Amino acid sequence: MPRSRPRDVPASLEERLAQLDALQQALGVRFRDRGVLEVALRHDSFAHERGAGTEHYERLEFLGDAVLNLVVSDYLFRQYPERSEGELAKERARLVSEAALAHLGRRLRLGSYLLLGRGEERGGGRERPGLLADAVEAVLGAVYVDAGYGVAHALATRWVGELLQSLPARAEDFKSHLQERLQGTGRQPRYRIVEAVGPDHARSFRVRVEVDGDVVGEGRGRSKKEAEQAAAAEALRWLDAVERRRARRS
Incomplete structure (x- = not known):
């Protein structure tokens, strides 16, 4: 009896090409080399089963992460000239x-x-948030490789606009989130002011947050609280990356 295929795995090259065409339409981007997009959709677990030399999306994910952070930073810098560095870091x-x-x-x-x-x-990898997040970055990296920064910038900027409309508008308490996520591991974040400059009416603080003696985040703000929130936000990104790497190895 033939083994059934996993859900959504294409049965033929023609079906796979149709899938890639549908995704390109959803992205609003046409790839000159669809092979780059194919690599962006190939998880390392699939590549490992295929054997040595099979490319997977981790390198493109690395590149897409850098492109996304630059685009989001640039967008927020231009869109919100009145916001401080700490506020911009929290929003990013x-x-x-x-x-x-x-x-x-x-x-x-x-x-x-x-x-x-x-x-x-x-x-259930197809629905796992960490895997989906990785794939988004890998696809953006593929767009950058195939079409250049201009097209990648336009796509990521469109995504930013969509997220600003769809995500909750309230400011998050990143310190509380970090505390809650670390509690289960028996670890505690430690915040340390490493710089305080400027006159009393316009002070600027730089804060680092450490976990087990390692610096995992740094942020600036017009107050200690704002700088700590920015540092905690960066630490949460570090924690996300650690957990995603751990999940890929398991």
């Missing part, structure tokens, strides 16, 4: 968080286009 952390990127991944139906190994497929 919200827009590039795992939850935000997974939201984009679900809207693009990226899970249905991914190529996964059998274990990842059985474990």
